[in-house]
Amino acid sequence: MAVLVLAEHDNTSLKASTLNTIAAAQKIGGDVTVLVAGSGCEKAAEAAAEAAGVTKVLMADAPALKDQLAENVAAQVLAVADGFSHILAPATAFGKNVLPRVAAKLDVAQISDITAVDASDTFQRPIYAGNAIATVQSADPVKVITVRTTGFDPVAATGNQAPVDPVTGVDDSGTSSWVGAELAKSDRPELTAARVIVSGGRGMGSAENFQMLEKLADKLGAALGASRAAVDAGYAPNDWQVGQTGKIVAPQLYIAIGISGAIQHLAGMKDSKVIVAINKDEEAPIFSVADYGIVGDLFAVVPELIEALG
Amino acid sequence: MKILVPVKRVVDYNVKVRVKSDQSGVDIANVKMSMNPFDEIAIEEAVRLKEQGVATEIIAVSCGPQQCQETLRTAMAIGADRSILVLTDVELQPLAVAKLLAALVAREQPQLVILGKQAIDDDANQTGQMLAALTDLPQATFASKVVVADGKATVTREIDGGLETIAITLPAVVTTDLRLNEPRYVTLPNIMKAKKKTIDTVSPEDLGVDPAPRLKTLKVAEPAARSAGIKVPDVATLVDKLKNEAKVI
Numbered sequence: 001m002a003v004l005v006l007a008e009h010d011n012t013s014l015k016a017s018t019l020n021t022i023a024a025a026q027k028i029g030g031d032v033t034v035l036v037a038g039s040g041c042e043k044a045a046e047a048a049a050e051a052a053g054v055t056k057v058l059m060a061d062a063p064a065l066k067d068q069l070a071e072n073v074a075a076q077v078l079a080v081a082d083g084f085s086h087i088l089a090p091a092t093a094f095g096k097n098v099l100p101r102v103a104a105k106l107d108v109a110q111i112s113d114i115t116a117v118d119a120s121d122t123f124q125r126p127i128y129a130g131n132a133i134a135t136v137q138s139a140d141p142v143k144v145i146t147v148r149t150t151g152f153d154p155v156a157a158t159g160n161q162a163p164v165d166p167v168t169g170v171d172d173s174g175t176s177s178w179v180g181a182e183l184a185k186s187d188r189p190e191l192t193a194a195r196v197i198v199s200g201g202r203g204m205g206s207a208e209n210f211q212m213l214e215k216l217a218d219k220l221g222a223a224l225g226a227s228r229a230a231v232d233a234g235y236a237p238n239d240w241q242v243g244q245t246g247k248i249v250a251p252q253l254y255i256a257i258g259i260s261g262a263i264q265h266l267a268g269m270k271d272s273k274v275i276v277a278i279n280k281d282e283e284a285p286i287f288s289v290a291d292y293g294i295v296g297d298l299f300a301v302v303p304e305l306i307e308a309l310g
Numbered sequence: 311m312k313i314l315v316p317v318k319r320v321v322d323y324n325v326k327v328r329v330k331s332d333q334s335g336v337d338i339a340n341v342k343m344s345m346n347p348f349d350e351i352a353i354e355e356a357v358r359l360k361e362q363g364v365a366t367e368i369i370a371v372s373c374g375p376q377q378c379q380e381t382l383r384t385a386m387a388i389g390a391d392r393s394i395l396v397l398t399d400v401e402l403q404p405l406a407v408a409k410l411l412a413a414l415v416a417r418e419q420p421q422l423v424i425l426g427k428q429a430i431d432d433d434a435n436q437t438g439q440m441l442a443a444l445t446d447l448p449q450a451t452f453a454s455k456v457v458v459a460d461g462k463a464t465v466t467r468e469i470d471g472g473l474e475t476i477a478i479t480l481p482a483v484v485t486t487d488l489r490l491n492e493p494r495y496v497t498l499p500n501i502m503k504a505k506k507k508t509i510d511t512v513s514p515e516d517l518g519v520d521p522a523p524r525l526k527t528l529k530v531a532e533p534a535a536r537s538a539g540i541k542v543p544d545v546a547t548l549v550d551k552l553k554n555e556a557k558v559i
Contacts, residue, residue, distance in 0.1 A: 069476065070439065070449055093469040097451050100404070100439035109405050109524035112434045122528065127432050128327045132336050135528040175448035176478045179464065183472035192470065196558070220559065228488070238454065238468050238489055245348075245428065245488060247470070253558040263326060270536055274556045276548065282541075291539035292551055304545040309559070 001030030001120055006077055006089040006098065009036060009044035011066075014051070016193040017090035019154035022053055024147040025088050026155065027117040031055040033084070034162075037076040037169075039066035045164050052156040062169020067178035068094065074101035075170045081106065084142065085120070091146035091248075092192070099146050108140035115151035129244040129267035149192060150250035150271050184237065191240065194223035196253045199242055199269070202229035203258020203279065203298055210235050212302055213257065219309040225249065225269075227259045243268035258298045261286030278302065311364060311458075311480075313356040314420040315390060316371045316411055317349040319381040320431040333529040345381045348426025350388070351486040354493040355456060356424050357389035364458045367391050369418060373410050373521075375399050379509060386504035387496040393509040398521055400514070404432075406521035408440035413517035415445050420481060422463065427452050427485040438485035448478035452487040 003025040008015040018034070025032045032053055036045040037060040045059040058080055064072045077098070081087060087102060089095030091113045103110035115133070116124040122137045123145065191197065198217045204210050210230075217224050226236035228243055242249055244267040254272035259265060261277070261284055269275070270289050277290035278301050287293045294301055321327055322342040330337050345353075359365040370385035372378035373396040382393035396410050415423060428435035442449035450456075450465035454473065457464045458480070466475045468487045514521045542548045552559045 067476075070442075070451070074443065093452060093467075096435050097439065097449075100436040101443035101449070103436070104405060104408055104440035104443035107405075109403055110434070110436050110440075111525065112436060126533065127530070128321070128336060129430065129433070130533055131327050132329050132530050133533050134530050136525045137528055138525055140524055173448065174479075175482075176450075176476055179475040179477050181469075181472060181474040190471070231489075237472075238487075239470065239472055241488075244430065244433065253552070253556075264323075274552070274558050275536075275539075276552070287541070288538045289536045291556065292548055293539065293541045294545070294548060295541060301545060305548070308545050308549045 001028065001085045002083060003028055003030055003032050003086040003088060004081065004084040005032060005034045006087070006095065007034050007036045007044065007048050008090050008092060008094045009038060009041065011038045011041040012043045014044055014047045016154060016190070017092050017149045018048070019051060019157060020149035020152045021088050021090045021147045022051055022155045023152040024114065024117060025086070026053045027152070028086055028120050030085070033058060035060065035077060035080060037065045037073050039063055049162040049164050050158045050160050052160050054160055054162040056162055057164040058167045059164050060167050060169045064170055064172035069176045069178065070097045070101055071173035071176050072170055073098045074105070075173065077102045078105055079170055080167055086143045086145060088145045088147055091148050095146045099144060103144035106142055106144065108142050108144055109138060110144045110146065111136060111138060112146050113148045114145055115148050129264050130270070131263065148248060150248055184239065188217060189221070189223045191223045191225055191247050192249055194251050196220045196222035197225045197249055197251045198222045198255045198257065199225035199227065199259060200230055200236065200257050201227040201259030202233060204230060204235055207235045216302060216306050219306055227265045256286050256290070257302060259286055260284045261289065311422065312367045312369065312418060312420040313359060313365045314369050314371060314415065314418060314423045315349070315352050315356050315385065316423070316425045316437070317353065317381050317385050318346040318429045319343050319372060319374060319378045320346045320429055323347055323430060329530055329532050333531055335527065335530050343377070345384050346426050346429045348428060348486050350493045351488070351490050352424040352426055353385050353388045353390060354491045355486060358491065359458060360389065369394060369420070371396065371411065371414055373398065373402055373407050382509055383504050384496065386507045387500045388494065392507055395509050395511045396514060396517065397511050398514050400521045401523050402521055403523045403525060404434050404436035405440055405524060406519065407437050408444055409519045410514060410517055410521065411441045412444040413519055415441070422458070422480060423483045425485055427487055438483050442483040447481055447483050449483045450476055450478050451485040453484050454487050454489050456484055456490065
């Protein structure tokens with residue numbers, strides 16, 4: 001067996017999701033090769049070489065890979081895919097965008113969002129917003145897989161010294177070009193990698209009230225999240241959404257404030273280690289998954305909590 | 311310009327599915343079925359492009375059993391002009407659907423295919439990207455804004471950490487995210503009109519596609535249950551528990 005991991009990176013560093021994906025690759029077994037496809041991506045390739053469990057790094061450095069466009073990155077994966085039994089990427093916006101193209105070109109099924117490796121051809125994955133866990137087996141010659149990062153503890157980011165082999169970069173497809181990005185600038189940890197998440201729901205009532213959660217997040221060094229209802233109401237930006245169709249998170253501590261707990265939201269956070277719910281409705285479904293619940297007015301409880309945390 | 315919109319019939323958003331006791335799958339007998347919500351957004355976007363004068367014809371496609379006709383009628387009530395049903399009782403996986411759609415793209419030559427980023431039953435998030443690969447078309451996934459002009463689509467995409475805008479040449483494949491639009495309510499007159507629109511039926515054989523599933527589902531189980539914890543009376547107790555019992559702060 002030989003596993004290829006497509007690294008998610010920003011040319012200078014690896015995204016944490018890559019370390020979880022390498023961990024899944026180790027569970028499958030065999031050599032783990034990491035492909036870093038980017039432009040001016042030497043630092044990212046060096047970081048990949050330091051990650052525990054990596055046998056070899058392939059570095060494709062080409063202008064066409066600068067913006068991580070799906071057409072070009074998928075072509076790069078296909079260019080090096082020969083000889084690998086498994087091709088893995090994190091089930092993030094990046095991996096989900098690229099990997100199905102690779103699977104289709106290889107004429108194999110993709111196994112999305114795996115949460116466990118049962119055997120080298122058998123994997124578990126959640127379906128129906130996590131209300132059921134399917135165990136699926138692939139008979140395809142190559143297994144193309146996206147990895148739910150919360151299902152696998154990350155490998156150590158340092159301590160290894162795998163060789164870095166440059167490979168020829170692909171040409172631009174000519175059909176897609178990058179125009180711009182609006183990325184949230186924040187000192188807070190990334191939502192999917194945070195140790196603590198403070199998340200607000202419709203009960204927050206307004207975007208202004210969400211600022212109260214920022215204070216709480218500051219005290220805890222937490223990332224901020226939101227339910228779909230809060231995002232739809234315009235209280236919080238789109239990329240804060242936690243749930244079936246938003247981000248899947250599993251922090252050490254998840255504090256759900258004014259969130260009732262629709263199944264689609266629970267699908268995104270119920271693997272958190274400790275869940276705290278603050279809601280005025282004691283019948284709210286969020287309490288059925290919370291380790292600690294406070295029934296009360298969040299506008300009284302949250303300031304008190306901020307105070308208590310000193 | 312023609313737009314092709316694939317739509318999937320799925321268990322309704324509000325139904326909490328139950329795993330069958332023999333672990334062979336989830337029980338979908340007698341549960342409410344609806345159009346996949348992301349596909350509804352796709353149809354709405356196509357209709358808006360037609361209303362703007364960008365698109366001239368909208369073709370809805372669904373792959374599956376006879377009952378998919380209901381989903382196609384809904385698509386036509388929202389505003390699709392005609393429909394194609396790829397009729398099969400075989401369990402369809404994303405690769406097979408992408409191949410069926412690729413055959414229809416070759417036949418209909420649409421400038422744009424708009425479909426949901428994922429179906430809320432298998433949560434696979436593959437079909438649009440696979441279709442783009444099989445047809446060698448550019449893709450813009452997870453769209454929150456689509457502008458079509460001058461032979462290209464400028465698409466704002468929801469990515470981790472914010473938004474990204476890319477420009478793709480047409481023809482192209484676009485997959486929808488939640489906040490692309492809010493689908494309109496279907497009105498009774500439009501439901502009546504949709505009944506008069508045509509649904510052409512084809513088979514996978516007609517399209518030269520073998521739809522046999524590639525992945526075998528060995529079992530479907532309930533997720534590990536998370537038991538409810540305790541309610542604490544006040545903030546002081548909560549902070550104490552988090553510090554000394556859970557040890558997470």
